[in-house]
Amino acid sequence: MSARNENAPDSRERACMxxxxxxxxxxxxxHTYERVGLCAHLHCMLFASGVEQxxxxxxxxxxxxxxxxxxxxxxxxxxxxxxxxxxxxVCGKRGATITCTVRGCERCFHLPCASEGECVTQYCGQYxxxxxxxxxxxxxxxxxxxxxxxxxxxxxxxxxxxxHTMVCPTCNHAWFHRxxxxxxxxxxxxxxxxxxxxxxxxxxxxxMAHMGIRIPVRRPTWEDNDAFASQRERxxxxxxxxxxxPRGREQAEVHGPWQLLLCRSCxxxxxxxxxxxxxxxxxxxxxxxxxxxDNASSANQGLASSSTSSAxxxxxxxxxxxxxxxxxxxxxxxxxxxxxxxxxxxTESGRPATEERAIRQPPxxxxxxxxxxxxxTSGSKxxxxxxxxxxxxxxxxx
Numbered sequence: 001m002s003a004r005n006e007n008a009p010d011s012r013e014r015a016c017m018x019x020x021x022x023x024x025x026x027x028x029x030x031h032t033y034e035r036v037g038l039c040a041h042l043h044c045m046l047f048a049s050g051v052e053q054x055x056x057x058x059x060x061x062x063x064x065x066x067x068x069x070x071x072x073x074x075x076x077x078x079x080x081x082x083x084x085x086x087x088x089x090v091c092g093k094r095g096a097t098i099t100c101t102v103r104g105c106e107r108c109f110h111l112p113c114a115s116e117g118e119c120v121t122q123y124c125g126q127y128x129x130x131x132x133x134x135x136x137x138x139x140x141x142x143x144x145x146x147x148x149x150x151x152x153x154x155x156x157x158x159x160x161x162x163x164h165t166m167v168c169p170t171c172n173h174a175w176f177h178r179x180x181x182x183x184x185x186x187x188x189x190x191x192x193x194x195x196x197x198x199x200x201x202x203x204x205x206x207x208m209a210h211m212g213i214r215i216p217v218r219r220p221t222w223e224d225n226d227a228f229a230s231q232r233e234r235x236x237x238x239x240x241x242x243x244x245x246p247r248g249r250e251q252a253e254v255h256g257p258w259q260l261l262l263c264r265s266c267x268x269x270x271x272x273x274x275x276x277x278x279x280x281x282x283x284x285x286x287x288x289x290x291x292x293x294d295n296a297s298s299a300n301q302g303l304a305s306s307s308t309s310s311a312x313x314x315x316x317x318x319x320x321x322x323x324x325x326x327x328x329x330x331x332x333x334x335x336x337x338x339x340x341x342x343x344x345x346x347t348e349s350g351r352p353a354t355e356e357r358a359i360r361q362p363p364x365x366x367x368x369x370x371x372x373x374x375x376x377t378s379g380s381k382x383x384x385x386x387x388x389x390x391x392x393x394x395x396x397x398x
Contacts, residue, residue: 017080018044018097019110027186027214029111033064038073044111045071046127048097050079083108089131090117100131107131118163120212132163136210140167144175151196152180169207171198181208185215192220235262239287240275256280265290 015022017040019029030042045051045064053069063070079097086108088096096108098121109131114121120135122128130136143160144167150157157165157175166181168174174197176184185193185208193208193215194201209215238249238260245251245258252260257274261284269287271278278285 014039016041016044017076018048018083018095019112020093020095021110021112024112027182028115035064035073038064038076040076041111042066043121043123044097045076047111047121047129048076048079048083049099050082050097051075088113090114090119098129100134101128102130102134105131105134107133122209122212123214124209135163135212137161138166138169138207138211140172142172148175150176150180152176152184166208166211168195168198168200168204170195170200170203173197178213182213185213187221189218189220190215235268235270236260237270238272238275239269240271242275243272244275245272261285263287263290 013022014034016024016029016032017038019041021029024041029044030046032039032041033045046053046066051071052075053066053071054063056065056068056070063072080095083095083097085094086096086099087094088109089107090109090113093110096110096113098109098111098114099105100107100119109117109119109129111121113119114129118132118135120130138161140161144157144165146159148157149155151174153176155177157177161167164178166176166178174195176196184196188194190205193205195204205215236250236252238245238252243249252258252272257280258272260270260272261276261278261282262268262270264284264286266287266289269289271285271287273280273282276285
């Protein structure tokens with residue numbers, strides 16, 4: 001038996017007329033609506049037997065608007081009167097307004113008592129409700145193996161499927177607790193809710209909604225609280241073993257020897273050009289962690305010497321100045337001995353690896369383009385048509 005948190009006589013907050021409670025989980029019962037003497041939770045009204053949604057046109061202000069429909073206040077009051085003699089089979093108190101959908105079953109319960117009584121309430125379609133005896137079951141191919149844990153909380157899930165233990169219908173490998181997958185759905189929203197292992201969406205969402213998991217039609221919560229804001233910040237510190245900049249590691253200039261270059265692989269470390277002996281022509285730099293200590297040092301030395309190698313190439317100049325790659329190529333060829341090259345250190349074109357890397361660099365003074373990391377964009381990424389399509393595919397229509 002569950003102890004219902006009914007409001008005290010001197011309580012400022014009114015209790016829901018359908019479930020009789022004040023302190024409830026808003027994710028289960030929804031927000032409270034108060035109209036012309038009526039006080040009820042949104043989902044308590046949607047699941048209550050006898051309360052229907054009517055067309056908005058012509059109903060005026062005599063009801064509670066829910067999307068493009070309206071719930072009449074008189075329907076809610078009539079349901080409350082009829083439920084005054086119905087007893088909740090979970091908590092044993094009267095006033096149960098939700099009746100099992102299966103024909104011939106007269107079991108009634110309050111919406112906050114549904115989880116404790118192992119009932120299933122489908123938060124879409126016709127908002128159907130099922131008691132513990134007639135609730136839908138998952139058609140799992142096999143029971144979880146010994147020691148299987150929930151992929152969300154990492155706690156054991158038991159050795160069989162039950163009301164509190166569920167499995168992904170697509171991969172049959174992702175096992176989780178009902179409360180855990182419900183929490184995941186509330187965070188992810190309908191467009192990001194998917195199996196944590198196989199990433200299936202359509203079949204997974206449909207099955208979870210059928211089993212009573214509420215999937216809110218909104219963006220994921222991590223977009224609202226900006227949980228990934230730190231990942232959009234650009235590294236702004238020189239990490240050289242000895243920073244030579246007089247103004248310190250945290251400062252840098254736009255161009256010149258004190259320009260800050262970030263590692264082209266991880267972008268998690270940076271250096272001033274002068275602090276790593278890089279010339280103004282070096283467009284990129286790679287930290288020791290990404291390239292290896294030996295490779296990083298040799299690569300950076302190659303970048304530093306690439307600008308001087310072209311100046312050593314003899315011979316007159318004809319025509320307009322050649323691009324950087326041409327000058328490097330002529331420098332390399334003028335220093336090489338006649339005949340085919342058999343050096344194991346060169347590339348397919350015969351150039352040393354360090355010069356080949358320098359040729360591929362952007363123009364002098366350029367910095368790698370940094371794009372901010374975002375999980376998703378604002379609400380404009382989710383057109384109205386997408387919301388409706390996904391919602392219609394998710395809703396279970398028996």
